[in-house]
Structures are given as structure tokens and as C-alpha cells.
Amino acid sequence: MLKKTIKSNEFITFSIIVLLSLIIGIINPAFFSLATVFDVLRASIVPSIMAFGLLLVIIAGGVDISFVAFAALGAYGTHMLLLHYGYQGGILLYYIIACAIGLLAGSLSGFIITRFDVPMFDVSLATFTLWYGFIRFFIGSAKNFQIPEGAVGYYAKFITTVKDPFVGEAGLHISVIYVLVIGVLIHILLKYTTLGRGIYAIGGNKDVAIRSGFNVRRIILIIYMILGVLSAFAGVTQSFLSRHFEPTLFMTQNLDVIAAVILGGASINGGRGSVLGTFLGVVLMQLINRAMVLTGITVEWQELVIGLVLTIFISLPAMRDRINKKTRHPVEIPDEI
Amino acid sequence: MTSKILQVKNISKSFAGVKALDQISLTINEGEIVCLVGENGSGKSTLVKIISGVYSPDNGEIIINDHSYKKLTPIDSMREGVQVIYQDFSLFPNLSVAENLVINEHLSSGKKFVNWKEFDHIAAKGLAEINVSIPLDMMAGDLSTADRQLIAITKATLAKARVIIMDEPTTALTQKEIHSLFNIIMDLKKKGISTIFVSHKLNEVTEIADRTVIFRNGKKVMDQDAKTLDIKTMEWYMTGRELDKSGIQFSHVNQQTEPLLEVENLTLQGKFTNVTFSLNPGEVLGITGLLGSGRTELALSLFGETPANSGEIRIEGKTVSIKSIQDAMNNRIGYVPEDRVIEGLFLDQSISDNVVVRVINKLVNHLHLINPQSISQVSNEWITRLEVKTPNGNLPAKSLSGGNQQRLVLAKWLASDPKLLILNSPTVGVDVGSKASIHELIRNLANQGMGILIISDDVPELMQTCNRLILMRRGKITNEFKRETITEELLNKEMVANRSGMVQ
Known part of the structure; x- marks a missing residue:
């Protein structure tokens, strides 16, 4: 059991996080503080929510780059719509409308994928451009900084705050609760529902999944509905945290989220991945970003380091297979030589 | 031991005008091991697909457990206890042994949630029934070919199979593994489960079969007790000609030349x-x-x-x-x-x-x-x-x-x-x-x-x-x-x- 834990991808990601924290902390002792923890968590909130949705796609053996467009469409679209009607209420209505938009956009992708049997990546390549184009053509192309009155202070709603000698007051934003709730729900979905096991089954062997009686089309459609909803949810959250709405929200960040999911131990070939690992992957990405700032290394190095860690990670399964192959046939190894 | 589990009667099937099966009739009795032999294109895999409900026959009748079908769906076929073990074993490499074993049954029960304890329990019982011990938490993809085959067989027995169809099951096995597979087939026989063994390897057929059925060009050309059958006769029925073994020319190797x-x-x-x-x-x-x-x-x-x-x-x-x-x-x-x-x-x-x-x-x-x-x-x-x-x-x-x-x-x-x-x-x-x-x-x-x-x-x-x-x-x-x-x-x-x- 212990051996299995140590060999697991989650443990490897966790170990890297610990190791990296120690290194940063030794170079810059200011790193070891609750303020840092709060800061890393805050930065992880939005990517985590999107990563949880994307995780489902990747476990099912697909890759998607269009989820960021769902987020932009949901957030920016909702905002411009409500602005038009002079809405001044709270954030809840934003979430409801945006999630509905995300659900529709996700369903459309899911429909195309399942109806015409197109690979998920191919469809996302098209819808990625489609939705950003749609936003700028039909909705608007300028950033908007008007926040409805009911949600003005939202960006600074903290569960708790600490006084930090270096950064002053630091708070734990309430939206980490979303991450916790969504994470637990997705975990339960993956581990304890027939639907979730179907997602792993599709990623393991799609033909066998069909033959076994999984409704593969329905499962993929549901995955895309969830991806759409979660992405739009993340888009609204991000917009309120940064206090502005933009038509090109997240446009260049989809690869970072994919990288985080892979860093979290999911296999890009499908069939493997977990919620905990994904969250750790997101945290690791944020930590690497901060490491550069805190240790005074320039931004150029940031990409290099993330690239290197990713290279190691994508080689891990292959290395493991090689080790397994060496130990797999104990019966027939000759004992005389 | 003579009760009939599966009967096909006068089955024919054509694809684009080509007769793949021509008036085939075949009976499988309880606990019988029937070897289905024939060259490529002789129709044996078409028959397997008809029995498992993948194809529907042009005419004829399939009777399983006294229920008569003009055509079967895969679900009908499985419900009547017909299980096919394909060459790829139909397993999920990324899922555990336990999950692979129980997932089909779980799916057909229509349950929305997964009870892992129950999975382990059912899986352990299934493996014990055919005297196999494989760790339940191992990923199927990490198992050897022979073990994956055992999982596939256990999966079939867990699905209450009465007839198990094995398609070229020994292709990737070592001699030793083939023998333990044969032992398991014999165990299944004792439990009254019949096996249809599709194979090219005639020496294996003579070893395991109770009865041998030979197909050639979509017709059943032989159906007889395996004990009275030798390999030469089988070859003759399969090919319709005597395979001349002495005719091969061994030219004299020149020992004087430099070795290659x-x-x-x-x-x-x-x-x-x-x-x-x-x-x-x-x-x-x-x-x-x-x-x-x-x-x-x-x-x-x-x-x-x-x-x-x-x-x-x-x-x-x-x-x-x-x-x-x-x-x-x-x-x-x-x-x-x-x-x-x-x-x-x-x-x-x-x-x-x-x-x-x-x-x-x-x-x-x-x-x-x-x-x-x-x-x-x-x-x-x-x-x-x-x-x-x-x-x-x-x-x-x-x-x-x-x-x-x-x-x-x-x-x-x-x-x-x-x-x-x-x-x-x-x-x-x-x-x-x-x-x-x-x-x-x-x-x-x-x-x-x-x-x-x-x-x-x-x-x-x-x-x-x-x-x-x-x-x-x-x-x-x-x-x-x-x-x-x-x-x-x-x-x-x-x-x-x-x-x-x-x-x-």
C-alpha cells in the first residue's frame, strides 16, 4: 500500500512541490508564510476549476483547447448582457447565466464530437477560434471595468486574513471553497459513479467500452457539458477577482491548464488521472511561477523550468513501463547464466 | 450430460452475394468441448458472430436453452449465457482486475454508483471459482497475456456463461500456459459449461476436443467425435486436398562453400x-x-x-x-x-x-x-x-x-x-x-x-x-x-x- 502511494503520480507531484518550496524558502525565507500559501491558493483557484473539467476530457482520452473560449464566452457574454439591462445585483446571477451559456457551448461541442465521431481535439481547435471570434464580432472587443454594485467588494472577500511582515495583510479568498466543493464532487463522480468509471473505461479502450455496454456518446456529451459549465464558472470567478471583463479572457492560458493536468499525473493518452493530482499540478505550476519572482530569476527561465518538469513528466509512464517490463517475466529467466 | 444448450439449424449467411455460411446445423451439448476448425474464410468466425448476435443470419434458427431465435441481438446472446472471448480479451488496461471482472455485470444492473467492497467481493469469488489467484488491485494492463486471458474467462463465468467461445486462445501463450488453460477448460466442463474452441492448431485440437467440427467454404464438412480423428484426416477435410509433405525438395547443401x-x-x-x-x-x-x-x-x-x-x-x-x-x-x-x-x-x-x-x-x-x-x-x-x-x-x-x-x-x-x-x-x-x-x-x-x-x-x-x-x-x-x-x-x-x- 505504502509502496503504491510512493509510486503514484500524485506523490511525485507532491514531492516536487515540497522540494521546490524548500529550495525557494532557503533562498528567500520570506517564502515560508501563510501569506504565501494564501497567495498560491488564490492563484490556483481559477485554473483548478478549469483543470477539473479538462481532467475529464483527458481521462477519456481526448484533449481540448477550447474550454478557455467557453470561459470567455460565459463571463464576457453574461457581463455585457447584464450591463445592457443595468443589472446592479450580486454575483449569483452571473454564475447562473454564465453556466447556462457554458452548458450550451459545451453541449454543442459534445454534440459535434459524438454525432459525427470527430476527435475531441479537432473539434476544440475549431470552436476555440469560433467562440473568440463570435465574442469579438457579436458581443464586443473592449475590456470592461464596470462591476455591478452588488459585487463590488467580491474580489476581497476573505475567509480569514493574516498580518504578514513582508506583504502586509493577506487573505484567503472565499472562492477556494468552490474549488473544494467542485473538487470533491468531481472526485466522487470519477471514483464512485458508473458514469465516472465509464470515463476511465473510454480512455482505457473505447471499443471495449462500447462493447461492454457503456453509452460512450452520452458519456462524452456529459463530459463536455461539465467542461462548459466549469469553464464558464471559472471565467466569472476570474473576472471578479481581477475586477474587469475581457473578450480575450484566458486566450493564451489553455496550454498552461493542460500542462497542469499532465503534471498532476493524468496520462495524455487517457485512462489515468485524479482530482487531487490535478489540483497539485495546478499548485505546482503556480509555485514555479512564484519561485522565479521570489528567487529573482527572470521570466524567461520560468518557461524553461516548466518545460523541463513537463518533459520529465511525460517521460515517466514510458520509464515505468520499461521498469515493469524488466521485472514482469520472472518465471522464465534462466537461472544458469 | 446430453442436454442441448445451443443449437443452430440450417443457418445461411451471405455477404454481397458471397455465401459465407451455407445451411449450417450444429449442436452444442452441456459441458462439451467443441473445436471449430477451418481455414481463413471458411465461415467459422461468421458463425461465431451469428451465435453472439453480432450478425443476423439470412435464414435458419438458433435455439439456446430451448428458446428459439430467428435472429439474436448481442444482449439476447449474453443473457442466454453465450460469452465470446476475443483475441484482445476486451479488457481495460487502466482499470483494476476487480473492476474489469465486475464492470459488465455492474453495467447491466443499471446501478448509478459503484460499491468497491462489493466489486472486490464478487471478483474474489469469481477468481476462486476457477482456482486462479491474481491480485485484485493490479491494473489489467500490467498482467501477462495468460493472466489477462484468465481474467477474460473469469469475466465470462461471472456473467453466468453456459457456452464460452474462445477465438484462437492459444496464439500468444507458452506451452505451460496452454496446459493450464486446458486444465481450466476441463474444470469448466465439470461445471457443465461448454466451450467452443476456435483454432488453427490441430495438435491442440486433438488434445482438448470432445468433438471436432470442420468448416470449408461455408459448409460443415465434418462433425465427429475427436477421439477417432487424426491430424491428417482433419487437414484433408479442411483443405479438401492431401497436403503433400514429402514433395518438398531438399537440394543438397554444398558443405564445401564458405559458410554464409x-x-x-x-x-x-x-x-x-x-x-x-x-x-x-x-x-x-x-x-x-x-x-x-x-x-x-x-x-x-x-x-x-x-x-x-x-x-x-x-x-x-x-x-x-x-x-x-x-x-x-x-x-x-x-x-x-x-x-x-x-x-x-x-x-x-x-x-x-x-x-x-x-x-x-x-x-x-x-x-x-x-x-x-x-x-x-x-x-x-x-x-x-x-x-x-x-x-x-x-x-x-x-x-x-x-x-x-x-x-x-x-x-x-x-x-x-x-x-x-x-x-x-x-x-x-x-x-x-x-x-x-x-x-x-x-x-x-x-x-x-x-x-x-x-x-x-x-x-x-x-x-x-x-x-x-x-x-x-x-x-x-x-x-x-x-x-x-x-x-x-x-x-x-x-x-x-x-x-x-x-x-x-
Whole structure:
């Protein structure tokens, strides 16, 4: 059991996080503080929510780059719509409308994928451009900084705050609760529902999944509905945290989220991945970003380091297979030589 | 023991006007082991698909457990207790043994949630029932082929199978594993579960069958108690002709010429030690031994895939260093792998492209662009010479039957004009008719002066083709025979002697 834990991808990601924290902390002792923890968590909130949705796609053996467009469409679209009607209420209505938009956009992708049997990546390549184009053509192309009155202070709603000698007051934003709730729900979905096991089954062997009686089309459609909803949810959250709405929200960040999911131990070939690992992957990405700032290394190095860690990670399964192959046939190894 | 579980009556099925099955009737009794034998295209897999509900018959009737069906759906078939174990075992490599075992039943129960304790409980019970112990939490993808097959069988019994259909189940198994598979089939028989065993390997059929059914060209040509049936008769029924075994010409190998290949004290740590032998031009040398004896590893070392640690390889008297596949090809060594599907062919590419892939750099015009005309010329030549049966070289390689795919692999290597050809189990999964003609082809190549190494544990095949035989055991050459001085019985005995020495 212990051996299995140590060999697991989650443990490897966790170990890297610990190791990296120690290194940063030794170079810059200011790193070891609750303020840092709060800061890393805050930065992880939005990517985590999107990563949880994307995780489902990747476990099912697909890759998607269009989820960021769902987020932009949901957030920016909702905002411009409500602005038009002079809405001044709270954030809840934003979430409801945006999630509905995300659900529709996700369903459309899911429909195309399942109806015409197109690979998920191919469809996302098209819808990625489609939705950003749609936003700028039909909705608007300028950033908007008007926040409805009911949600003005939202960006600074903290569960708790600490006084930090270096950064002053630091708070734990309430939206980490979303991450916790969504994470637990997705975990339960993956581990304890027939639907979730179907997602792993599709990623393991799609033909066998069909033959076994999984409704593969329905499962993929549901995955895309969830991806759409979660992405739009993340888009609204991000917009309120940064206090502005933009038509090109997240446009260049989809690869970072994919990288985080892979860093979290999911296999890009499908069939493997977990919620905990994904969250750790997101945290690791944020930590690497901060490491550069805190240790005074320039931004150029940031990409290099993330690239290197990713290279190691994508080689891990292959290395493991090689080790397994060496130990797999104990019966027939000759004992005389 | 005579109650009928499954009956098919007067089943016919045509595809695009071609009769795949013609008025087939067949009865499977409770606890009976029926071997279904026939060449490729004889209709046996069509019948399996009709019984499992994948195809519906044009006419006729299927009766399972006294329920009569004009046509079956896969769900009907499973509900009546028919389970098919396909060659890929239909497992999820990324899921645990327990989950793989229980998932089908779980799905058909329509439950929305998963109870892991219950999964483990059902899985453990299922495995215990056929006396197998495999850790429940292991990923199916980490298991050996034999273990995956056991999981597939357990899955069938858990689904309350009454008839289990196994499609070529022994293809990827070692001798030892085949025996434990047979033991399990016998256990199933005691529990009243019938097995339909689809196979090419007639020696296995004689070992396990209660009754043998032979198909030829969509017709059932024989259905009789297996005890009264010998291999020769079966071959006759399968092919409709006597396979002439004595007709193969063994031209006299000129012992005076310089050996084509000399191998001296070749060693690969942990695989084989101090292997020494030589091969003359025009000679066919068989290297045999059980799986794990080092025979395949030796072949791969000669081909540069896993270079040997020490020892010497000489080709036509000259010492050569073979450290990579490229080295081997430069020395005009060809290797035809055992698994033609994975290693030998680009299944989605055209037949022509497959033929020329090894020599494509020679088929260019003065601008170093590929010349389509030379491609079709070269490929047509080999398609004709090796009698690859296809209407058109532009069809994908996967459109060919197993035997023709194997010819195509050979064509691919022959196009590159090798001096030395290494064949690993050249006729695995190939039906008897094609087998005989591939053997003839091997002999003809040797008669033209090529040196050929055959790695195989198919004793009749070795006796058919080889001038000389080397027996390997635990990475060492333990014996050498001339073809004239050994019989099939003797060679079988030698291999079995080795086996008992191996299992401690």
C-alpha cells in the first residue's frame, strides 16, 4: 500500500512541490508564510476549476483547447448582457447565466464530437477560434471595468486574513471553497459513479467500452457539458477577482491548464488521472511561477523550468513501463547464466 | 450430460452475394468441448458472430436453452449465457482486475454508483471459482497475456456463461500456459459449461476436443467425435486436398562453400550464453526451444535489435559488428517478426507501399523523388512471385487474410534482396493450406542460395523446412540434429525433456 502511494503520480507531484518550496524558502525565507500559501491558493483557484473539467476530457482520452473560449464566452457574454439591462445585483446571477451559456457551448461541442465521431481535439481547435471570434464580432472587443454594485467588494472577500511582515495583510479568498466543493464532487463522480468509471473505461479502450455496454456518446456529451459549465464558472470567478471583463479572457492560458493536468499525473493518452493530482499540478505550476519572482530569476527561465518538469513528466509512464517490463517475466529467466 | 444448450439449424449467411455460411446445423451439448476448425474464410468466425448476435443470419434458427431465435441481438446472446472471448480479451488496461471482472455485470444492473467492497467481493469469488489467484488491485494492463486471458474467462463465468467461445486462445501463450488453460477448460466442463474452441492448431485440437467440427467454404464438412480423428484426416477435410509433405525438395547443401553465417560464443547477458553455430548458403537452420529459451532473443541479436554483449558474428568469413538494425540491414540480413500485425506491416497503407518500404530509397528518379512507376513495378513483381492474393496492390494491407499478410511481410523483406533471412514463427496464426505454401516458398528461397534461420516451436513446421535443427534451453544450445537423423516424435520428446527440466 505504502509502496503504491510512493509510486503514484500524485506523490511525485507532491514531492516536487515540497522540494521546490524548500529550495525557494532557503533562498528567500520570506517564502515560508501563510501569506504565501494564501497567495498560491488564490492563484490556483481559477485554473483548478478549469483543470477539473479538462481532467475529464483527458481521462477519456481526448484533449481540448477550447474550454478557455467557453470561459470567455460565459463571463464576457453574461457581463455585457447584464450591463445592457443595468443589472446592479450580486454575483449569483452571473454564475447562473454564465453556466447556462457554458452548458450550451459545451453541449454543442459534445454534440459535434459524438454525432459525427470527430476527435475531441479537432473539434476544440475549431470552436476555440469560433467562440473568440463570435465574442469579438457579436458581443464586443473592449475590456470592461464596470462591476455591478452588488459585487463590488467580491474580489476581497476573505475567509480569514493574516498580518504578514513582508506583504502586509493577506487573505484567503472565499472562492477556494468552490474549488473544494467542485473538487470533491468531481472526485466522487470519477471514483464512485458508473458514469465516472465509464470515463476511465473510454480512455482505457473505447471499443471495449462500447462493447461492454457503456453509452460512450452520452458519456462524452456529459463530459463536455461539465467542461462548459466549469469553464464558464471559472471565467466569472476570474473576472471578479481581477475586477474587469475581457473578450480575450484566458486566450493564451489553455496550454498552461493542460500542462497542469499532465503534471498532476493524468496520462495524455487517457485512462489515468485524479482530482487531487490535478489540483497539485495546478499548485505546482503556480509555485514555479512564484519561485522565479521570489528567487529573482527572470521570466524567461520560468518557461524553461516548466518545460523541463513537463518533459520529465511525460517521460515517466514510458520509464515505468520499461521498469515493469524488466521485472514482469520472472518465471522464465534462466537461472544458469 | 446430453442436454442441448445451443443449437443452430440450417443457418445461411451471405455477404454481397458471397455465401459465407451455407445451411449450417450444429449442436452444442452441456459441458462439451467443441473445436471449430477451418481455414481463413471458411465461415467459422461468421458463425461465431451469428451465435453472439453480432450478425443476423439470412435464414435458419438458433435455439439456446430451448428458446428459439430467428435472429439474436448481442444482449439476447449474453443473457442466454453465450460469452465470446476475443483475441484482445476486451479488457481495460487502466482499470483494476476487480473492476474489469465486475464492470459488465455492474453495467447491466443499471446501478448509478459503484460499491468497491462489493466489486472486490464478487471478483474474489469469481477468481476462486476457477482456482486462479491474481491480485485484485493490479491494473489489467500490467498482467501477462495468460493472466489477462484468465481474467477474460473469469469475466465470462461471472456473467453466468453456459457456452464460452474462445477465438484462437492459444496464439500468444507458452506451452505451460496452454496446459493450464486446458486444465481450466476441463474444470469448466465439470461445471457443465461448454466451450467452443476456435483454432488453427490441430495438435491442440486433438488434445482438448470432445468433438471436432470442420468448416470449408461455408459448409460443415465434418462433425465427429475427436477421439477417432487424426491430424491428417482433419487437414484433408479442411483443405479438401492431401497436403503433400514429402514433395518438398531438399537440394543438397554444398558443405564445401564458405559458410554464409558463423556465430561464435555469442552472449547476451541474461538471455543466451556462448552460442556457436554456422549456416551455409542454401541451408535452412531451425532454432527451437521453449519460450524463454533464448531463441527469439538470439534472433533479435543477429538482427541488431538487442545487440549481443560479446562473441563474434562472421558473414562470408568477414567479422561484422551488428550493433543496430541498420548494421544488420547493411549486411543484408532480413528479419520477419512473429507478430506481423504489430511489427511487420503498415496495415492501413497499401499493399504496394508495404512491399517497397524497405527499398524505397532505391526507387527514386534522378531528382531523388520517389518514382511511382518503379514502385508498382517492384511491388507487382513480388505480389506475383509470392502469390499474394489481392485484386489490386493499392488496397490496404489489412484487406488481406492472415496467410496473405504473412506473404506480404516476406515480400517486403525479399524485395530488399537479403542473403540471410531470419523468420520468427513464420506461420503462427496461418491456416494449414497457406502454411504448406509458405513452407514451400521457404524451401524455394533456400534452393536459390539464401541462408535461412527459422525460429519456431512448431515441430512439424521445422521438420518440413529445415536441413538442420538447433535446440536451445536456458540460453544455451543443448543439442543439434540433422533432419535425416531425427523424427517428429523424437524432437517432440527432446523438447518435452527440456520442459520437465525447466519446471522445478
